Structure formats: structure tokens, C-alpha cells
Amino acid sequence: MDQEERLLHASSFGAAAGAYAAHRPNYARAAVGWALAPAPGPRVLDLGAGTGKLTATLAAAGAEVVAVEPDPEMLTALRRSLPAVRALPGSAEAIPLPDGSVDAVLAGNAMHWFDMAVAGPEIARVLSPGGVLAGLWNLMDDRVDWVAGLARIGGSAVVGPRDTPSSWRAETAEAHLPKTAAAARFGSPERAEFPHGQLRTADSLVATLATRAGLLVMPDEERNATLGRIRAFLASRPETARGEFTLPLLTGVLRVRPCAGDSC
Incomplete structure (x- = not known):
């Protein structure tokens, strides 16, 4: 995906913020x-908190959580559903928080969706010493026969390069984390x-899949x-x-920590 296409996909979610909030799964x-x-x-x-799917799980776990989201529609939905959470406009490339102000990102x-060449130094800046950066992805478990069939029927617009366990492992094996600026090096x-898993019906699963970027940017006729x-x-x-049935999922986690001195 080139830069222009990546930006188009990344900016597609705001128009579907209500459906995203209603239908996207939370995290294990x-x-x-x-x-x-x-x-x-x-x-x-x-x-990149979106409508607060991960935010809600963090808050329920007792974290002192602040959410940052660039899309105004997504941010509005987050604030509506989680009014007690501090939620700020901003992006991974321009985080509106002071240096060393969080223990985990x-x-x-x-x-x-992050431009890690820019976001990496920003994330390292706001992390406290010993802090951790982690990405979480919900993956469709295509080891289950009917899920594999759904992936074939939906094609790349529904099942992208990080949406199944094997493709996620391959993508994160080559995760781009900055290695140049000393302040932004990660181990x-x-x-x-x-x-x-997510409890779904056929209709609600279709509604869930319709919130994926590949479908959101499709022409109406092709999407339908x-x-x-x-x-x-x-x-x-x-x-x-x-x-009702359970959509089998895995939550995949990529976890890294900034280097200390010459430790990596």
C-alpha cells in the first residue's frame, strides 16, 4: 500500500464511527x-484510540488511561461512551502529552497506520523510563474451517495483511521500529x-466486516x-x-521497550 492509499484507508473510519463503536470487538x-x-x-x-474499544478494557483493568485519537467523529463517539476518560485530539506523530508522562503506550x-519514523520518537518521548509500547490486533482465526471460507469469500478488502494469525505473524516479524535516533530506538x-471471540449473528457479523477500511473505501456497487x-x-x-454464534478470534500482541543507553 503506497502512502496515498494508506492515508485514504486510515481516514475512512470517521464516517462509520457509530457502526465501529457498535460492532467492532473489544480485546482479550x-x-x-x-x-x-x-x-x-x-x-x-x-x-489511535478510535471509539474506545481498547480504552474501555484498560479503564476496567484499573489503568490511569488517557486516549488520543485524530478523527473528530471517532473521538466524539469515544467521549460519548466513556465520559470519565480523558480523551484528546492528536496523533501518533504529534502526541499532546508531556515528556515521560505515561508508563505504557x-x-x-x-x-x-502510524508513520513510525515520526511516531517512534514521539512515543519514546512520552514514555517514562522502563515504559512499554504494545500494539494489539484482533485476528480472525482461520484455522476454523468456516472462518477460512469467509476469508476466501471476502477477499483482501475483508481480510487484510494483519487479519489472520499467519499473516499477522509475518507482518509483525518485519515491524518497522526506528533504529536511528538514539531517543527513539526500541529493543x-x-x-x-x-x-x-465475539458473539455475533449473521447480520451483525456483516455489519462488523462493513467497518473495515477496505470496504469503507470501495465504490458502493462493489461494496454491496x-x-x-x-x-x-x-x-x-x-x-x-x-x-447467535461466536466468531473465533485471537488477540495478537506486539510488545517492545525503548533501549536504555547502548542496550540494543
């Missing part, structure tokens, strides 16, 4: 706990995956045709044709 609590385990304190920045399904990444194929597929499968 065990994954959030693992992401935060090395943090030296409770102050957490949810960066977490990003839920967002880090791949070797650690990865872990945690079982998760893609969603129609997905509906037909779900109606054809005994696992999804009637009533």
Missing part, C-alpha cells in the same frame, strides 16, 4: 494484561497470541456486491445460518 483481557506486564506504573496512553488495531519485539456474497456464505453454513 489476558492480552491487555500481557501487554502491560512490564510497565513500571499505571499511566497508559491509548494511541498501547494501540488497538492502529499501529499499522527486540516480543509477540504473544490470546484466544478471544461483496457484502451480498458474505451474507450468502453465512446463510449457507450451519455454524452461522441461524441465531
